Amino acid sequence: PLHHGRAFTAEVRYRGNGKAPRLGLSGWKFGADGGFASAAQSSRADTFLPCNDTPSDKATWTFHISAPRGYVAAANGELLHKTPRADGSAVWHFALRERMATELIGIAVVKGTYLYGTSHRGLPLRHIVPQGQEDKYGPIVARTADHLAWLEAKFGRYPFSVYGVHIYDGYTDALENQTLSLFSTNWFKPDANGRPGYETTMVHELVHQWFGDSVTPNDWQQAWLNEGPAVYYAGLYGEERGWSVLEDKMKATYEKLDAVRAADGPPGLPKALGGTNIYDGGALVLYALSLRTGQRKFDKVMREWVKRFKDSTYTSEAFIRHTVDVTGDRSLDPFLRDWLFGAVNPPMPGHPDWKASA
Incomplete structure (x- = not known):
């Protein structure tokens, strides 16, 4: 029996194929690179993991994601380390120490490149952009530091320990996955006047890190x-x-x-x-x-x-x-x-x- 006030662990093992036919919407988004990214809002996390899929039930998370040779893994929170395998694949280990609702899970395995930086006050930034398109997207994700400074002047310190932007062609919208906002490649085009109007969308998803992700x-x-x-x-x-x-x-x-x-x-x-x-x-x-x-x-x-x-x-x-x-x-x-x-x-x-x- 479970005793009042005593911690316990429940472990659930299961298997599934994310591309199998199903009724309704899936939390998986598949790209031209053969990889995937998760977009679970509002109630699609239970299409790929057993969970209490309601925003009121927040938890801390660890992720252990295997990625084949040539692919990188991504997830909410901080990358702790990688465990290489003999076949060239690796297991990537991530930890999100702040609590998160299931709808904000942002795991991915893609052909991407990690780009790193820091905010103006030293917050670690890590972004994932499509492989071979670093020159195109590098200056775009670098704008994040200024976006953070603009919002921190209004709300106070960013509420998590890391932030970043994941740009992926397998997704068609923009989503505030906690600490790692997910964007379609389609967003990043100048407007009719040649201005980077897409930055307002980047700010929109960054605002969510306070309103929706931290305060849920x-x-x-x-x-x-x-x-x-x-x-x-x-x-x-x-x-x-x-x-x-x-x-x-x-x-x-x-x-x-x-x-x-x-x-x-x-x-x-x-x-x-x-x-x-x-x-x-x-x-x-x-x-x-x-x-x-x-x-x-x-x-x-x-x-x-x-x-x-x-x-x-x-x-x-x-x-x-x-x-x-x-x-x-x-x-x-x-x-x-x-x-x-x-x-x-x-x-x-x-x-x-x-x-x-x-």
Whole structure:
């Protein structure tokens, strides 16, 4: 029998072929190099390992990944060492010492090259780029140090012991795997004006390391506070570089959000994941809050949030209480409830002329 308070270990052994036919979506993404990368969000980790696949159940992790000759392995956390084998393959050993939800697992075996660096304050950075394309992607991943400095000035120290970017042609999107964000090769093209607009996506996924990875939703109805900050701060980053105007984006979101609320649910009560309501709608909630409180108080709310709830899980109710506590303004409780749970948009502070489209 298990005794109260006493640690125990459960070991599960199983076999499977990641390319076998299956019903539904898989957590594996396969590339032209014959390798793979995992993209498990939101509930696909249980397609390749036995787990309690909910964001509220976070754990520390170790990974032992065998890779054939010519391939490298990657995983969340720090590479401890490699164990070579006689046939030229190797087992790569990784440890993630901070807790992680299953949806953020980022394991891979690819034909890639590791590129190393440090942030401006000395945080280790390690990136994986496609083999033979180091000159193309090296300058892109090197931008990460500046992205970290920009966000640390807003939120405080990065919450983990390592960070990096994995660029892979087997994936078609961008995903905030903890300590190792995964990007498609398709992202990294200049915009119509020749500007590196893809950097806003890099910032988006980096924001998630604080909002979503370190401070994690208790369940998926709270996902607006993952995606809202990522959209908001990526927009702010683009605005500071003259690539876009955040107010224009927020006005456009305001105009269409009533229809989105009716179809997909309000930002705090989505009917499904991946919609405008939790992405741009979540950012609109934060934008409204910043106008209501003023930028200084808003910045304090966000900075103290990731500090107070580091390595834990949250709910929308916790964010409401936190905001009232930090600002001392009890009127922000009904204000946020209207924005998060209401059937229609409340008036936008400072913009009485903003109207929802019919």
